[in-house]
Amino acid sequence: xxxxxxxxxxxxxxxxxxxxxxxxxxxxx
Numbered sequence: 001x002x003x004x005x006x007x008x009x010x011x012x013x014x015x016x017x018x019x020x021x022x023x024x025x026x027x028x029x
C-alpha cells in the first residue's frame with residue numbers, strides 16, 4: 001500500500017466524519 005493510497009483514504013475518512021458532523025448539527029439545530 002503506497003502512502004498516496006493512505007493519504008486519499010484518510011481524506012475520505014475525514015470528509016465522511018465532517019459530513020456526519022454536519023448532518024447531526026442540522027438535526028440538532
